[in-house]
Amino acid sequence: MARRGKKKGRPISGWLILDKPVGMGSTEAVSKIKWLFQAEKAGHAGTLDPLASGMLPIALGEATKTVPYVQDGAKIYRFTVAWGQERSTDDLEGPVTKQSDLRPSEAEVKALLPKYTGVIMQTPPQFSAIKIAGERAYDLARDGATVDIPPREIEIGRLEVVEHSADHTVFEVECGKGTYVRSLARDMGRDMGCFGHISELRRVEVEPFTPEDFVTIAELEAARFGVQDEDSSVATDVADTTEATDAVEAPIDFNAIDALLVDTSAALDCLPQIAISDDAATKIRLGNPVIIRGRDAPVEAEEACATARGKLVAIGAIEQGMFKPKRVFAG
Incomplete structure (x- = not known):
C-alpha cells in the first residue's frame, strides 16, 4: 500500500x-x-x-x-471608463472594435445610472471565465470565436460618478457576486452611443x-x-x-x-456566533452534535459559527437547540 x-x-x-x-x-x-x-x-x-x-x-x-x-460578500470597485472606443476585451488589453466621436456629458452619464442600479440582467464579457459547453469563454474568444453568453441576474447596490472629464468618467460601484465591471463600461457606452471600455480598475473592498x-x-x-x-x-x-x-x-x-494575517473567523462575521465550552468543542471536532446553551442562543439557524475561547471550531446548522457540525476546523 x-x-x-x-x-x-x-x-x-x-x-x-x-x-x-x-x-x-x-x-x-x-x-x-x-x-x-x-x-x-x-x-x-x-x-x-x-x-x-x-x-x-x-x-x-x-x-x-x-x-x-x-x-x-459585497464588493466595491473604483473604475475609470474611457469613452469613444469599445474593445474586444472591454478593457485596455484588447484591440478597438468600435469607435465614436461622441462624448457624454456628466448629466447624461448620471441620468443613466438608475438603469444600472438594483437587480439587473448583465451579459458577461466575451473574454471571461464563464464556461460555454465545458470551455472557458476567453479560450474560445482567443481562438476567434464569437461566444453566445446568456445574460444573468446580478445586483448593483450603488453606482456613483466620482469624477467626470471630456473623455473619461470615474465611477464607484458596490455590487454582488458575479458582476463584471467591464460589462458595465461596455453597456453604458452602447446606451449613450459613444462606446466605452475600462482604462483603470481597482477593487477597494471585499466584504467583510x-x-x-x-x-x-x-x-x-x-x-x-x-x-x-x-x-x-x-x-x-x-x-x-x-x-x-x-x-x-x-x-x-x-x-x-x-502577524499580517487576519484571523480565519473574520470571514464568518455574516453568521450567528455561538460560544461553546471546551468540552463541547471536543465533541464537535469529532463530528458530534451538541446542545446549545444560553438565554440568547438561537433555536434554529441554517448556518452558524461555533467558537471556543474566541477560537473557531466549526460551521454548522442549529436544529431544535442542537448544533450539528458541517465543517470542522483544526484546534
Missing part, C-alpha cells in the same frame, strides 16, 4: 488581504503568498484581472474552508474586509526577510515560486509575517 507523501509547508491559517499590483495575475499572487508564508495550502476568494489592482483576499490553511463566504486590512508585496517581503529587497520582482514567475517552495531552507522566524 502506497504511503501518502508528507505535506509541504507550514500548517499556517488565516486571511492575507493583498493589495494586488497591476500586472500580477491572481494565480500568480496566490503562489507568491504561499511561498512567502511557506504555507501548506492557499487559495483566493475571487479572481482579479492582471490589469486590475486592489483587494485580493487570499486564504491560507484552514481559512480555505471559508472562501465561499468571502466570495459571496476593508482597506485597513491591505498588505502589499513589499510589506510582506520586508516582514519575511527583515529588509526590503529593491531588486525583488513583484511579478514572480509561478514556476520559479514553486521551485523556491521546494528548496531546503534554514529555519526562519515567521512571527513578523504571520
